[in-house]
Amino acid sequence: MSIGAYCRRDVATIDQDQTIHAAAVLMEERSLGCLLVTGGGGRPWGLITDRDLALRTIGGQLDPKQTRVAAVTELSLISIHEHLPVRVASLLMERSGVRRLPVLDAKDELVGIVAWDDLLGLFARELAEVASAAAAQTPRFPIPASRALSEITYQGVDQ
Amino acid sequence: MKPATHYANEVASAPATATARMLADLMIQHAIGCVVIRDDEQRPIGIVTDRDLLCRVVACGLDPEQTPAGEIATKPVHCVPNDQPLEQVIALMRDANVRRAPVVEGGRLVGIVTLDDLVVQLSREIASLSTAATRSIDDTLRAGRWKRRREEFEDALASLEASAVSAGREVAGRVTRELDKLRERLRGPE
Numbered sequence: 001m002s003i004g005a006y007c008r009r010d011v012a013t014i015d016q017d018q019t020i021h022a023a024a025v026l027m028e029e030r031s032l033g034c035l036l037v038t039g040g041g042g043r044p045w046g047l048i049t050d051r052d053l054a055l056r057t058i059g060g061q062l063d064p065k066q067t068r069v070a071a072v073t074e075l076s077l078i079s080i081h082e083h084l085p086v087r088v089a090s091l092l093m094e095r096s097g098v099r100r101l102p103v104l105d106a107k108d109e110l111v112g113i114v115a116w117d118d119l120l121g122l123f124a125r126e127l128a129e130v131a132s133a134a135a136a137q138t139p140r141f142p143i144p145a146s147r148a149l150s151e152i153t154y155q156g157v158d159q
Numbered sequence: 160m161k162p163a164t165h166y167a168n169e170v171a172s173a174p175a176t177a178t179a180r181m182l183a184d185l186m187i188q189h190a191i192g193c194v195v196i197r198d199d200e201q202r203p204i205g206i207v208t209d210r211d212l213l214c215r216v217v218a219c220g221l222d223p224e225q226t227p228a229g230e231i232a233t234k235p236v237h238c239v240p241n242d243q244p245l246e247q248v249i250a251l252m253r254d255a256n257v258r259r260a261p262v263v264e265g266g267r268l269v270g271i272v273t274l275d276d277l278v279v280q281l282s283r284e285i286a287s288l289s290t291a292a293t294r295s296i297d298d299t300l301r302a303g304r305w306k307r308r309r310e311e312f313e314d315a316l317a318s319l320e321a322s323a324v325s326a327g328r329e330v331a332g333r334v335t336r337e338l339d340k341l342r343e344r345l346r347g348p349e
Binding site: 020021025027033050051053055057058059065120127 | 192217
C-alpha cells in the first residue's frame with residue numbers, strides 16, 4: 001500500500017512572487033485548503049494552508065496586496081516519496097505536526113499531495129472492515145440453555 | 160452512544176463587535192480554528208473559522224481592524240444540545256458540511272465538538288482496545304509457556320519415579336539372593 005496510490009494528483013500551485021491576495025482569491029474560488037508555493041523553475045518551494053495564510057497575514061498586520069506569498073510561507077518543505085508505504089506518511093505527520101505532505105516521484109518531481117483527511121478515511125475504512133469481520137464471528141447470544149444442551153446431547157448420542 | 164457533552168471541549172467566544180484582528184489573535188494565541196460569536200446572554204449567533212478570515216477578509220481586501228465579527232460570521236450556527244447522542248452530532252456535521260458544532264445547555268454556549276477532537280477521542284478508545292488485545296495475546300503466550308513447563312516437570316517426575324522403582328527392584332532382588340544364600344548355608348551339608 002504505497003502513498004502514490006492514495007495521494008491527490010491535482011495540486012494547485014502559485015508562484016512565490018504572487019501576492020497574498022492572489023493566493024487567497026485562488027483558494028476561495030477553487031475551494032482549496034492549501035497551495036503549493038513554487039520557486040524558480042516551478043520546483044516545489046513551500047506549502048501554505050488557508051489557516052496559515054489568514055492568520056499570518058492578519059496577525060502580522062501585512063497588506064495582502066503588497067506582500068508576496070513567500071513572506072508567509074515556511075521555507076522548510078517536508079515531502080515524501082510516492083513508493084513509500086502509507087504508514088510512513090502518518091508517522092511523518094505525527095513527527096512534524098503537518099497535515100499535508102507533498103508527494104515526489106523517484107526523480108524528486110512533484111506528483112501530488114497526501115492529506116490527513118485522506119489517511120483518516122483510509123484507516124477508518126480498514127477499521128470498519130475489521131470491525132465487521134469481528135462482529136460476524138461473535139456468537140448470537142443468548143441461546144436458550146435447554147436448546148443448547150439438547151444439541152450437545154444429540155451430538156453425543158449420534159457419535 | 161455517548162452524549163455530545165462527553166466529547167465537548169472548551170470553546171472560545173467573542174461578541175459580534177469584536178474585530179477580525181481580535182479573532183485572528185484569539186486563534187493564534189489558543190491554537191484554535193474557530194471562534195463562536197455570542198450575544199449578551201451567551202447564546203451562539205454565529206461562528207468564524209480561520210478559513211472565513213481568509214475568504215471573507217483577506218480575499219475581499221477588507222481591513223481586519225475595521226471589520227466586525229458580526230459581518231463575517233456564518234449565521235446561523237449549527238448548535239447541538241449537550242445531551243445529543245454523538246451519532247446525531249456526526250450526522251449534523253456530515254449533512255451541514257461543518258467540522259465544528261457548538262454545544263449548548265439551555266440555549267447557552269458551554270463547549271464545542273470538533274471533528275478533530277472526535278478523531279483524537281475515538282482513537283484513544285481504539286488504542287485502549289488495542290492494548291487489551293495485545294495483553295490478551297501476552298497472557299495466552301504466558302499461559303502456553305507455563306503449560307509446557309508443567310509438562311516438562313511432570314515428565315521429569317515420572318522418569319524419577321520409574322528409576323526409583325527399578326532401583327528398588329534391584330535392591331530387593333539382591334537382598335532376596337543374599338537371603339537365599341544364607342538359608343542354604345544354615346541348612347548345611349546333609
